[in-house]
Structures are given as C-alpha cells and as structure tokens.
Amino acid sequence: MSRQQQESQGVVLTGYHSNAELLPKIGPRAPVSCPPVQVHEPAMPRTGHYTVQQNQNTHLADESGPSATEGGTKTSTTDPPSLLNPSAASSPRSQPSFSPKPGSSPRHSPSPKSSPRPRTPCLRSNSQDSLDELEMDDYWKEVENITSSGGGAGRGDAGGEGEVPEDEQQKTPEEGEQEEAWLTEAGLARLFDDSLAADQDQEEDSAVFLSTLTRSQAAAVERRVTTLQQTLLRRRNRQHVPDVRDIFRPPEKHEEPIELKGESENGQKDITSAETETELNVEVAFSEQALTYRDNHQRAKVTASPNSPDDKLPNFKLLRDKTGQTRIGDLSPLDMKKVRRLVLVESTALFDTAGIDLKADKAVKVKTKESGLFGVPLATLLEQDHRRAPGTKVPLILQRLINHIEEEGLDTEGLLRIPGAATRVKLLCQEFETSFYDGTFPWQQLKQHDAASLLKLFIRELPLPLLTVEYLNAFFAVNKFPTKKQQLQALNLLILLLPEANRDTLKALVEFFHRVIDHQDKNKMTLNNVSVVMAPNIFMFKGFRSKVTEQQEFSMATSIAHIVRLLIRYQNLLWTIPKFIMTQVRQQNMESNRKQYKERAVRKLLKKMTTDKPPEKAVPEESSQGFIRVQAPQFNKVSMAVQLTGELQAADVLTRFLSQDSSVAVEQEELCLYEIGGNIKERCLDGETYMKDLFELNPTAEWVIKAVHR
Numbered sequence: 001m002s003r004q005q006q007e008s009q010g011v012v013l014t015g016y017h018s019n020a021e022l023l024p025k026i027g028p029r030a031p032v033s034c035p036p037v038q039v040h041e042p043a044m045p046r047t048g049h050y051t052v053q054q055n056q057n058t059h060l061a062d063e064s065g066p067s068a069t070e071g072g073t074k075t076s077t078t079d080p081p082s083l084l085n086p087s088a089a090s091s092p093r094s095q096p097s098f099s100p101k102p103g104s105s106p107r108h109s110p111s112p113k114s115s116p117r118p119r120t121p122c123l124r125s126n127s128q129d130s131l132d133e134l135e136m137d138d139y140w141k142e143v144e145n146i147t148s149s150g151g152g153a154g155r156g157d158a159g160g161e162g163e164v165p166e167d168e169q170q171k172t173p174e175e176g177e178q179e180e181a182w183l184t185e186a187g188l189a190r191l192f193d194d195s196l197a198a199d200q201d202q203e204e205d206s207a208v209f210l211s212t213l214t215r216s217q218a219a220a221v222e223r224r225v226t227t228l229q230q231t232l233l234r235r236r237n238r239q240h241v242p243d244v245r246d247i248f249r250p251p252e253k254h255e256e257p258i259e260l261k262g263e264s265e266n267g268q269k270d271i272t273s274a275e276t277e278t279e280l281n282v283e284v285a286f287s288e289q290a291l292t293y294r295d296n297h298q299r300a301k302v303t304a305s306p307n308s309p310d311d312k313l314p315n316f317k318l319l320r321d322k323t324g325q326t327r328i329g330d331l332s333p334l335d336m337k338k339v340r341r342l343v344l345v346e347s348t349a350l351f352d353t354a355g356i357d358l359k360a361d362k363a364v365k366v367k368t369k370e371s372g373l374f375g376v377p378l379a380t381l382l383e384q385d386h387r388r389a390p391g392t393k394v395p396l397i398l399q400r401l402i403n404h405i406e407e408e409g410l411d412t413e414g415l416l417r418i419p420g421a422a423t424r425v426k427l428l429c430q431e432f433e434t435s436f437y438d439g440t441f442p443w444q445q446l447k448q449h450d451a452a453s454l455l456k457l458f459i460r461e462l463p464l465p466l467l468t469v470e471y472l473n474a475f476f477a478v479n480k481f482p483t484k485k486q487q488l489q490a491l492n493l494l495i496l497l498l499p500e501a502n503r504d505t506l507k508a509l510v511e512f513f514h515r516v517i518d519h520q521d522k523n524k525m526t527l528n529n530v531s532v533v534m535a536p537n538i539f540m541f542k543g544f545r546s547k548v549t550e551q552q553e554f555s556m557a558t559s560i561a562h563i564v565r566l567l568i569r570y571q572n573l574l575w576t577i578p579k580f581i582m583t584q585v586r587q588q589n590m591e592s593n594r595k596q597y598k599e600r601a602v603r604k605l606l607k608k609m610t611t612d613k614p615p616e617k618a619v620p621e622e623s624s625q626g627f628i629r630v631q632a633p634q635f636n637k638v639s640m641a642v643q644l645t646g647e648l649q650a651a652d653v654l655t656r657f658l659s660q661d662s663s664v665a666v667e668q669e670e671l672c673l674y675e676i677g678g679n680i681k682e683r684c685l686d687g688e689t690y691m692k693d694l695f696e697l698n699p700t701a702e703w704v705i706k707a708v709h710r
Contacts, residue, residue: 138417139532139557145419146460146536176231178359179224186344191225192232204595209341212587216287217342220349278314282321282578286489287349293486294353313569314484318576323697324650324689326577328496328503331585332682338585339496339577346581347474347493356480358473368463372433373397375461378501388437391709393504397436400443401455402512408448410515411522417533420450428454456537459509466502466538475539478566479559491566492574503575509538510571517568531565538564586679586698593679628695630657630673632705637661644692651687657705672708675701684708 183191187209190202213221281289318325331339351358369376371384378395385392405415419425428450435441459466467475474494481487495503513530520526539560548556567574630653631639637660642653650673658664658671672684675694678701685694695701 136532136557136561138529139535139561142417142533143536143540146540176228179228179231182224182344182348183221183228185341186221187341188221191221192228208588208591208595211591212342212584213345214285214288214349216285216291216349216353217345220287220345220352223352224348278316280316280318280485280488280573282318282576283580283583285346285349285580286486286493286578287346287353289489290350290353290481290486293483297482313565316485316488316570316573318573321579322690322693323579324686324694326579326582326683326686328575328577330684330686331577331680335585335589335681335683338588339581342581342584343493343496347490347497350486350490350493351474351477354481354486356477358477373436374429374433374458375463377463378499378505382501384437393501394508395458395505397432398455398458398505398508400436401451401458402508404443404446405448405451405455406512406515408451410519412448413522413524415448415516415523415525416452416456416513416530417525418449420447420453425450425453425457429457456534459537460540466506468498468502471497472539475563476556476559478563484566487566488570488573491563491570492576492578495574496577506567507571507575509534510568513568514571527565527569528561531568532561535561535564589679589681628691628703630703630705632657632661634706635661636663642691644695646690646692648691649687650685650689650691653691653703654687654705666707670707670709671705674704674706676704677701 180192183189188206190206210218210221368380370380373381381395381397382392385396389396424447428446431441432454465472471494475491478487478490478494481490495506498506513534516523516525517527517530520529535557626644627641628644629639630642637657640657640660642648642656651668653673654668654671658668673689675683675685675698678698680698680701
C-alpha cells in the first residue's frame, strides 16, 4: 500500500464513553425557589473517550473537521431519527456520522471491567468550518453539567407549586388536525369550513392571498387541503367541503395576473439567472429555487465530500437590491401579518420540495409561575418589564446579564464554557428573584463565569423552548436540506415564524455570542466552541432526555450544534425579510386596493368606468419634475423637496434633513425615512435604498421622516 493510500485511511468514531457514573454523587438538596444549577467539580473533572474503529474507506476532511464517506461503506449504524419525529433525522452532509456502539452511550459510562482504548490526542481547533472531536467533548461536558444540576434537560427538580408533568408541554396532533391548524394559521380556514363561506371579507381576503402564490406555494396549500378532505371523508363528515379543483382552477382567459415591473409570473424573476455559489437570491421564492435544484440533481446522490465547498461555511451575501433590504421590525403590523402568512406557506413548500415530512407538535397550556425571573414565560416577563421600561423587547434580566458580562470584559478564557461555582450560582439565583427589580442586587460582586451560568440557566428554565414547541422539529430538520444555502433559507423562514418575543430574545443572544467570538484570541471561544456549549442550553427543554433514545441524542449532538453555528454566523442575513415575500405583500396590497375601489365604484353607481384599476393618486407637480416631497411632522422643518437622482439613497435624505434643521437633537441613527402608502402600509427604509428605484416601484407613496427606537 502506498504512503498516500495509508495517509488517506481514517477512523470511524463508533461510541463515546464517559466517567459520569464514577463522579462523586451529590447529596440531596433542600427545596429552593430557584432551579438547580450546573455543578462543577474541579476535584475530579469529567472525562471520556470515543471508541475508535479503523476504516479503510474513510477519507479525512482535515485535522480539525469531521470525516465523511464517499464511495465507501459506512461502518456506523443507520442514522437514528431526530428529536420527536423520525422524519427529522439530520443529514450526513451536515454532521459527522457518529453512532455509539450497542450498549454504549454518550451519557453513561461503560462497566468497570471494560478497558477503553486511549483517545488520540487532539488540540483545540480554531477552524470555523467543522466541529472536531474535542469541541464535541465540550458539548457532552455541558450536557452532563445540565443533567447533574437536576433533571434530564436542565429543568429544576424542585417541583414548584403549579407545575405539571413534563409530558404535558406538547401533544401529537390527531389525524387531520395538523392540516386543519395549518390552514387556519395561514388564514385559509374557509377552504375546509363551510360556515365561513358566507363571510364575504374572509373569502375575498383568501382569494387575494391565493392569487399571489407561486406554483410551489400553491401546491403546498393544495396538498394540505386534499389531505384534510380525505381525512374528513374517512370520518364520514357529511358537511360539504370545497373541492380542491375548484379552489385551484386555472385562470380564465380574460384574467391577467398582476405583475410588478421587471418581474415575471407571481412577481418572481427567472430562476435560471446567473448566480454565484455564495450569493443568496432573495428575489425568487426559496421553494422555487429548491425545485430547480431538485430537478437538476434528481439522479445524483448528495453526499458530503471533504473537498466540497458546501462542507464549509461560505461567506454568503444577499444579491444587491436597489429598493432596499427589509429587516424584521421595519414593517407595520398589518404588513407583518401578511408576511407571516406567506412565510408559513413558503416554508411548508420548501420542506415539501426537499421531501422533508414534518409532524409538528401542538403546544398545550401548562401551569407556570406568574411572576419572578427564572422559569417564567417570556410573555409574562416582558409584561413585568413593560411596567418598568415601556417598549422592552428583550427581558431586562437577560439584557442586564449580557451587559454585565461585557462590562467585565470578554477576554476571559473559557467564557460560557467554564461553569460558575454551583453553590454561589444557586444563592445568586435566589438573590436575583428578590432584589433584581428593586435595584439592590450587588452587581459588583457577580463573577463573570457565574453570570454566564445564570444566563444559560435562564434560557433552559423557560417553560417552553425558545424555538417553540410548534417549530422545534422544523429547526432540527434543517440539517436534512442538501446544501448550506437551502439550510440558511429554511432558517430564515423559521425565524420569521417565531413569535416576536422569542425572535427578539434569540437575536439578542446570537448577537452576544458573536461579540464573544470576536475576542476568541483571548477567550479561546471560537464559533464552534460557543455553538457546542450553547446548543444543549437552547435546544434542551423540559423532558427532552426522556423523549429521545441515547442513540438519537448522540446523533443530534453535532446537528443542533451546527444549527446554532448557522444562527450565529449568518445572523445579519437571517433576521431579514426576503424580497420575494415583500413582492407578494405589495401584490396583495395592490389587489386589495383594486377590489376596494371597485366596491366604492359600485356603491356610487359609476357604471361608466371602462377599467377596474384603482385611480392613481394625483402625482405632485414636484414628482413629475423629478422631485419628491419628504415630510417630517415631528420636527420644526415640516417638509422639504428632494431631487431624485440615480445615486440618491435614503441615508442621503436624512443627512440633508439634519443639515437643514439644526434644532433636531437626535442622531441620524435614531431617524428613519419611511415609505408609507401605495402598495405598502408602512416601511422603514434601509439607508442604502436607492430612492429613484423605489419611487418607480411605488410612485404613489408618501415619504416621512420619523424617530425610531430600535
């Protein structure tokens, strides 16, 4: 055998063994109001090893990354299903194929008679591309810390009054119940409920919504309606259910689809347009792109390759959009409601196209604490905080913990990885509950590792997962998408589906994690290190470990660490609204405006009209001459005229306004130029928005400068 062939031989990590059972047992604790915390025993640190099996067909990706097989046989067992859903198993493209031996476990030690083979020495990797063995060792250390703190998922075992059994937090929906709930959430309940057929407004709203869907989105709706119809027939339900062929009938010849300038059917540009590997196309629906990818790779097996660029984390960037990027929070509540309906359908279509079957769990109400800090629902916490700081979007306790850690400095080695002293953290938790809102908590005495442990404890103690019961399986299933690009697109849509409080809290966390990583030269916490430590804290919920097998948990380890890695690495892209969704929102508003005008025309008996288009607003003379009028009702300078040029951006308008009104006592970052009316309700413009291009897209809009609190 040549030297090159010898060097290409690798190993398969078939099992992990820890000395968890050999650690000294911790005596019973007296009941406390705070949940148990992570326990750190410096006298006998937790160690472990992987069982290594030689594999002649395994090629190593690199010294710091996982191995992937290509063209060879795998020695590991079949990847087990993911969390609560067998269909949500992670893709081997996204994670190493680590499977424990029968009888071994990532959380239980072998018998005392076993003689484990020593683990090959491995240095901590600074690579951001893959999760190495030692970094995953940090994951299991974190899991054992959580477990030893009481409860398999880091939940307290004190059993406070009003708590319910763990298995009552979620419930598997009955047959047809999932489709019914999905259609209702999408605002399409009339498609299966005859009692809503008489509601004219509901019917017209559904018609407008359906008219803007792409082919893959419409197919997703049609599939749920068909499934629900079959279920209802099996139940011998005699009520009339609309036939799916009537709902999705081909348009009549005289019907013309509404199109925005420069776009094709359903507002989507040609999918075949040139696109580099690292560019994210947000102008074409993600599900349509996935459909094209699937058709082009139907006969090809998608497997991880050490040399594959998709095995890394590319430097993705959005295709340039002259009409401006839309971030979460930039739109009015009315338009955000439309966004959520569209995103629900689009995300379902994307998973359908990839062949990923999701069985979403249904959250049930659980009894929780009605006040306090730890173990309190996000909504309750924010309600408490609003009484003290109106407009708060992220719990004050979390904000203050993050600020304290940053004030102490982010250069501390092992930040987030090294737990605080258990006894001290326990006492601090009790003190927080009694003195945080009073402002008497002694922050100067709070050590940095203790603060980090409290932050992780806060996340784990939320009564329901931060990623929600409804969408947790979907987050797990992200790893089943064949490319990093599709994984990123799926995450983008899932984040848009999260409740506002969960989404804002998650954003605050990943922004903090990113700042920690910026100091990795000093604190030794790389993207991978932070991801593997925080993954079990974010994904483990009450009863988690009782709902999965040991093999499933082992399989999911690198999977959930990879998801956290994507959330941190691409946070600036994930918390945005794709342009194709914005295009569909504009189409819905245009169609609604047209229908409203037709109704007014009928009421006024204006039968002589020869067109059903809404009347165009009288374009100001300034606009016809290449100017727009910018209003600023909150300030002394009420308005100003701005000439439109090809290079004029929204930031330039704000700069000009501040230069002309010296009485304005706010910074430019605290101001926003809004697009109001026309085919949008209200939108805060990105500073790099080209005003002339946006004016051509929405010529009847008004332009208003207002102060904004981000």
